[in-house]
Amino acid sequence: MYLASLGRLALGSRLKALSDHFYGAADAVYETLGARIESRWMPVLRYLWDTGPSSVTEVADAIGQTHSAVSQLTDKLVRAGMVRRRRDPADGRRTVLALTDKAHASLAELGPIWCAVRRGVTASLDEHATQLLDALAACERALQQRPVVDAILAEHAAIMATPLEIVPYTPKLREHFYRLNAQWLERYFRIEDIDRAVLSDPERYVLQSGGAIFFARLGEEVIGTCALLQESPGVFELTKMGVDETFRGLGAGKRLLDACIAEFHRRKGNELFLESNSRLKTALRMYEKAGFVLQPTTRSGSHYERADVYMIYKPQ
Incomplete structure (x- = not known):
């Protein structure tokens, strides 16, 4: 595989390809089983399902995406009838995102599918699934301690000097x-x-x-x-x-x-x-x-x- 030969230089591209693979697999499963959801909706919908009405900033911080990305996804979810924006009852100046009845009904049908996803990933990847999740958690912690942009720019300055x-x-x-x-x-x-x-x-x-x-x-x-x-x-x-x-x-x-x-x-x-x-x-x-x-x-x-x-x- 060409990208693998580039090592750390292609880390982002390899993760993107892997992400697209899993998104595509999930969409294929949802479509085959008649689920009324798209894979890229899942992080936002699941967070609102577990946590309740939340602001875009809160959702973005929780799922590790930018405010802009979550805001754009929210627009799609609103158009799909899955999410609505409303004023926070506790603070009228704040807008929060809340699941619609359609979203609740759609998510309520996904228990068996999510169970199958967990088992299927384990069956496909075997012990690599656990290793991958552990590695991702370690990477997330490392990036919080030292953002990769700062690290790269520091190394570039050292190289040029x-x-x-x-x-x-x-x-x-x-x-x-x-x-x-x-x-x-x-x-x-x-x-x-x-x-x-x-x-x-x-x-x-x-x-x-x-x-x-x-x-x-x-x-x-x-x-x-x-x-x-x-x-x-x-x-x-x-x-x-x-x-x-x-x-x-x-x-x-x-x-x-x-x-x-x-x-x-x-x-x-x-x-x-x-x-x-x-x-x-x-x-x-x-x-x-x-x-x-x-x-x-x-x-x-x-x-x-x-x-x-x-x-x-x-x-x-």
Whole structure:
């Protein structure tokens, strides 16, 4: 399941999908059994059934929905003849919601259905039903103690205050070398055989031949990579540069490019070149600013089907 692969990032979407599933299941049961109710009405109707006439604010606080959401649902329930608004006998300035006779009659028929719902959920989910309810209760308590918006904004501030680091290759970072390059290759082109070989075994194809690999790291997040591949003594290729598209604009590409150029100079290289594609205009502009000069033809013997740009580094 795709959403599951996104982890915490898709928590809201997964809960929404799960909620829609249960609402749909309840509606199917109500319709099949002739119940005069819709699943999304249930929280408000059941609360008024158990508690008696209450204000929109009281209902919203009790069922964990916004005042606006409960007010909109109330409008639907009023039109359906299930709820009416009336003045609070104890305080004429206050409006409360009360069930109509139609609602009482409809709810009075639901005992066997609600019993079947409880048993059916248990039969379908087994012990997961209890685990889910316990987890939901724990989440609700945690959110009351620290609202998730506050927590996310605090983490974002911490991330943006974290300095971007350029770090050398370590075996623990191997998977990011593949991931970051596969992201842009699959989006714009395809992963060719030569890409797959180099990305899967960078120690053999880059490091053992005298090259280097760098990564851009923002705290614990690895957001970019670039390789300096030695093709022959003193001749290096700038290759396999990829920056996570969701972290663009932080300068990671330029920092990686600068690191590779500095490494080229440190190794006293004679020639530094790169191959690219004319579709990657943003990257090409960055290369030009760094001192790479576009050549009139593609490179003879290029390994890449996609390469239609050949550039050579000529420092000012």
